Amino acid sequence: MKKILLLIIVVIVIVWWLRQPPVATPPQISPLPSDQLESVTYQNKTYRFTYFTVSDLRHLRLIANTSFEDSKTLIERNQCRYLTNGGFYDENHKPLGWLVSDGQELSAPIASRLFDGFLAISDLSTITFNRPENLPRAAVQSGPMLMFEGTPLSLRLANDELRRRVIALLVNDELIFMTVVGQDSELSGPYLADLPELVEAIAGGLGWQVSEAINLDGGTASAFYTDNVYLKELNPVGSIFCYN
Secondary structure (H helix, E strand, O other), X not given: OHHHHHHHHHHHHHHHHHOOOOOOOOOOOOOOHHHHOEEEEEOOEEEEEEEEEEOOHHHEEEEEOOOOOOHHHHHHHHOOOEEEEOXXXXXXXXXXXXXXXXXXXXXXXOOOOOOOEEEEEOOOEEEEOOOOOOOOOEEEEEOOEXXXXXXXXXXXXXXXXXXXEEEEEEEOOEEEEEEEEEOOOOOOOOOHHHHHHHHHHHHHHHOOOEEXXXXXXXXXXXXXXXXXXXXXXXXXXXXXXXXX
């Protein structure tokens, strides 16, 4: 009798256990790089951005990517704590304008209404409309200029498009690199014509006093890497700023 009762109890327990709904295992989600981006709203549109500050120019190098290596390889080889791409390149992977790396001029300056600015780095960094007379340690011609002497510039562009943007800023004599992307895509972003005032809006929210700002290549051949964010390129970057 006791055996039969025990058997009945066991059967009841098994039936009860089988009828219980399965316990769902919560998914293990790792934060994506884009989860670490801050948000800014400009003209009723939301964009995301991140940046890094160069506190010591001696640890910043501009490196030409002549072997067409991916950014991951460049980061590892050069031990980059932070990385972003440099200026623009043509379809033959030749620099569009002035490029100086480690004190050597790799490409001559060009006359261009679009690439109208120069970012030069020696003991100090400068962003100007005019190429410095003395050869700096590193320099890139890019553009357009976005801000000059603290004022956003008005840009009139015939062929503007939504795309990722990379910007260099001078804030209180510090050099800051920033990327701005769309709310839903890391490859989209603001129109170039909106970028000067968008940069001013971001700077105001962070309490920055921006003197000059210039646009760098932000399309498919752009990359941005920090401790928390890694926006990879789709095509090889022509050059990189590496900070270690």
